[in-house]
Amino acid sequence: MTYSIKVDALCVYAGATRLMGPVNFAVSPGDTLVIMGETGAGKSLIAQAILGTLPGALHAEGRIEVNGRRVDTLSQVDRASMWGHEVATLPQEPWRALDPLMRSFKQVTESYRYVAGKSRAQARSEAVGAFAALGLAGAEDRLPSALSGGMAQRVAFAAATAGKAPILMADEPTKGLDSERHAKVVELLAEVPDTGGTLVVITHEVSVARSLGGLVIVLRDGQLVEQGPVETVLTKPSSSYTLSLLDADPKSWPQSDPHPAGEVVLTATDLAINRNGKQLISDFNLVLKAGERVALTGPSGIGKTTLLDALAGLLSPAKGTVTRCARLPRDAVQKLYQDPPAAFPARIPLRHSVQDAAQLHNTDWGRVVQHLKQLGIHPSLMDRKPDAVSGGELQRISIARALTVEPQVLLADEPTSRLDPVTQRDTLEMLERIAAEENIAVVLVTHDPDIATKWADRVIDLA
Numbered sequence: 001m002t003y004s005i006k007v008d009a010l011c012v013y014a015g016a017t018r019l020m021g022p023v024n025f026a027v028s029p030g031d032t033l034v035i036m037g038e039t040g041a042g043k044s045l046i047a048q049a050i051l052g053t054l055p056g057a058l059h060a061e062g063r064i065e066v067n068g069r070r071v072d073t074l075s076q077v078d079r080a081s082m083w084g085h086e087v088a089t090l091p092q093e094p095w096r097a098l099d100p101l102m103r104s105f106k107q108v109t110e111s112y113r114y115v116a117g118k119s120r121a122q123a124r125s126e127a128v129g130a131f132a133a134l135g136l137a138g139a140e141d142r143l144p145s146a147l148s149g150g151m152a153q154r155v156a157f158a159a160a161t162a163g164k165a166p167i168l169m170a171d172e173p174t175k176g177l178d179s180e181r182h183a184k185v186v187e188l189l190a191e192v193p194d195t196g197g198t199l200v201v202i203t204h205e206v207s208v209a210r211s212l213g214g215l216v217i218v219l220r221d222g223q224l225v226e227q228g229p230v231e232t233v234l235t236k237p238s239s240s241y242t243l244s245l246l247d248a249d250p251k252s253w254p255q256s257d258p259h260p261a262g263e264v265v266l267t268a269t270d271l272a273i274n275r276n277g278k279q280l281i282s283d284f285n286l287v288l289k290a291g292e293r294v295a296l297t298g299p300s301g302i303g304k305t306t307l308l309d310a311l312a313g314l315l316s317p318a319k320g321t322v323t324r325c326a327r328l329p330r331d332a333v334q335k336l337y338q339d340p341p342a343a344f345p346a347r348i349p350l351r352h353s354v355q356d357a358a359q360l361h362n363t364d365w366g367r368v369v370q371h372l373k374q375l376g377i378h379p380s381l382m383d384r385k386p387d388a389v390s391g392g393e394l395q396r397i398s399i400a401r402a403l404t405v406e407p408q409v410l411l412a413d414e415p416t417s418r419l420d421p422v423t424q425r426d427t428l429e430m431l432e433r434i435a436a437e438e439n440i441a442v443v444l445v446t447h448d449p450d451i452a453t454k455w456a457d458r459v460i461d462l463a
Contacts, residue, residue, distance in 0.1 A: 002068040004029050004167050004198035005050060010062035012045040012054065012222075014388075020045045020222040022062065025215065029166065032192075032199040032214025034230060036206075036245065038420045039392025041219040043202045044092060047169045050200075051089060052079035055388045066167070084115040088165035092172045092202070092391045092418070093341050094156035098144040104155045105131065105140035111162035130158040133188070135181060138278075139301075146276050149338045149414060150177045150300025150447070157185060168192050169200040172391070174208055175417045178299040178447050186211050204420040206249055210234060218242050248421035250450035256432065258457050262290030265325045265441050266333065266409055268311060272319035275306050279318070281462070286311075290408065291439045293432070295452035298462030304445045307462070308335055308411045311443065325408075331361070334407040338414045338445075340394040344386040350394075351382035354401045363404040371400040374430050376423065391418040396427060403434065410435070413445045428455055 003026045011021030020042025027033045035043045049060040052071070064072040067086060071079055083089070091097045099107055108130055112123035131137060134154040144152055157173065173189060174182045186208055192199040193214070203209060209216055209230055216233050218226040218241065226239040237243045266288040273281040280303030288294060296304050309315040311322055312335045324333065337343045344353050358368050369379070375396040381389050382397075389397070395418045402410060415431070416424040432455065435442050446452050452459045 003027060003065065004031070004067060005033075005200065006063075006065040007046075007050070008063040010046065010049060010060060010064065012042065012049055012058055012060050014058050018222065019058070020219070021224075023217065023219075023224050025217060025227070027198050027200065027215065029198055030193050030196050032201065032212050034209045034212060034214060034216040035200070035202045035219065036204070036209060036216060036242075036420075037219035037225075038221075039204075039396075039418065039423045040390045041420075042222040043219055044171055044390060045222075047089065047171055047200065047202060051083070051087060051169065052076060053089075055385075057384075057388055084111075084163040084165060086165055087167045087169060088160045088163055090157055090160040090168070090170040090173050092175075093339065094144075094149075094152040096341060097156050098152065098159070100144055103141050103143060104136070104147065108155065108158045108162060111159040115163035126162065127158070130162070134158055134184065142276060148301045148305055149175075149417075150181055153177065154181065154185070154300075157188070161188070166196075167198045167200070169202075171202045172204065172418065173201065174203065174205060179449075181300055182447075204418075204424075206234060206246055206421070218245070245421055248425045250421070250425075250448055250454060253425060253450070253454040255453075256293075256455055256457075259291050259293060259436060261292045261457075262439060263325065264288070265290050265328060266311065267323045268320065269323070270320040271307075271310060271317050271322070273303065273306055273310050273315065274318045275303070275315070280306050281310070284320070286460070288409065288441050288443065290441055291436065292458075293435065293442045293444065293456045295444045295446055295456035295459045296462060297446060297449060297452050297459060300447070302462050304462060305338060305413050308413055308443065308445060311409075312411050328408055331405050332408040334402045334405050334410055336398060336402050336410065336412040336415045338417070340391065340398045340418075341386055343398055344394065346386055349383055349385055350389070350397055354382065354397065354404065357401050358404045361405050363406065368400060368404050371403050371434070372397070374434075375400055375427060392420070392423060395419065396423075399427070399431065406438070407440060410440055410442045412442060414447070415444070416451075417447075424451075 006026040008024050009022045012019050037043050048054045050064055109123050109127040112118045112126045139151050174185050213230045216230045220241050226242050268286040271284040310317050312333055377396055416427050
């Protein structure tokens with residue numbers, strides 16, 4: 001039998017240190033493989049090893065076959081020739097996959113034109129259909145930097161699937177999406193095996209795994225802890241770790257106790273905010289008090305990130321005012337960005353970026369290290385560059401860096417969207433504890449209504 005993907009004794013190393021493996025699996029046409037596990041467990045390393053896109057400091061060992069052909073011994077040029085034609089990939093960081101200087105519609109059109117081999121008219125017609133199906137009307141002329149996280153994810157999805165490659169590898173394809181878009185992307189993913197293709201999905205979401213079915217692999221600390229049919233593993237897990245993933249679903253979280261609020265630290269009055277010539281926010285009012293936790297919810301693209309930019313003073317409102325408490329210094333309001341890779345210099349080790357922030361604000365390094373440890377970041381990760389750590393690890397490092405400033409207001413844009421359920425719960429608990437100890441007001445943007453209601457003192461729905 002010819003498998004779409006067959007992996008034997010796959011391991012990934014950083015020098016002599018094994019980061020992931022060994023793992024073995026085989027996926028046939030018409031099947032789905034779901035890879036689950038904690039942040040930094042090595043899930044994305046499996047996809048990168050198959051594609052031949054591991055960061056330069058890492059290397060893979062083991063045997064990898066794609067459509068019956070061994071690929072781990074091929075040259076980089078030969079492996080790259082497979083991309084888009086035999087294997088398509090939807091990366092975890094859509095902004096990195098999109099050309100920052102090309103309009104969204106043109107990027108998707110070019111995928112249909114040059115990867116799928118469509119005529120100019122056919123490519124345009126297919127792109128129009130893809131934008132309509134994914135709810136991207138109005139985003140055609142936007143650059144990637146002008147897209148919300150969820151919109152960028154959907155544009156990347158449209159570009160990745162344009163070539164109709166028989167194998168699709170999707171890394172966290174539903175993160176940052178509201179419930180309606182989430183369901184649509186899962187529906188489109190399910191069409192891959194239904195039409196005879198092979199789907200490999202990396203996800204933190206139990207609901208996504210249940211919907212897609214197939215085979216599931218559960219990783220922890222780079223080690224395989226459980227493997228089998230989704231229905232069996234997620235219904236009657238044999239591993240205590242898998243059970244902990246199921247128990248950490250936000251629906252199961254206890255309701256947080258209300259936090260005593262102090263003085264008013266930030267006020268927004270009658271805000272109207274435009275971006276790219278379009279009004280996204282109107283008549284918005286907020287009185288934020290020290291120590292308070294507020295959640296902002298609403299569909300992807302409605303303006304949640306834009307609102308945080310205005311509250312942070314990064315964007316001038318078209319109408320209304322944002323007023324800070326007079327005693328707060330300029331840097332007392334800090335923003336956690338939805339896309340951590342864009343917030344770190346790509347060629348500088350993470351330790352330098354965080355140390356620079358600590359030195360600039362006269363923060364004791366021991367305090368920073370304490371926050372990193374609380375967030376589950378091993379000190380050795382700080383010597384890597386941003387592209388050599390997982391998205392979830394980078395997200396937690398960005399939280400630690402923001403805390404070096406000792407902010408009084410923290411504007412957190414989907415700060416746990418890249419984290420597995422266990423790490424997500426632990427990270428938000430840690431953030432809640434630090435905010436309470438240091439009397440920090442937190443405004444949390446989230447697409448998950450369960451997180452909003454369970455974690456925050458109050459919820460503002462922008463829909």
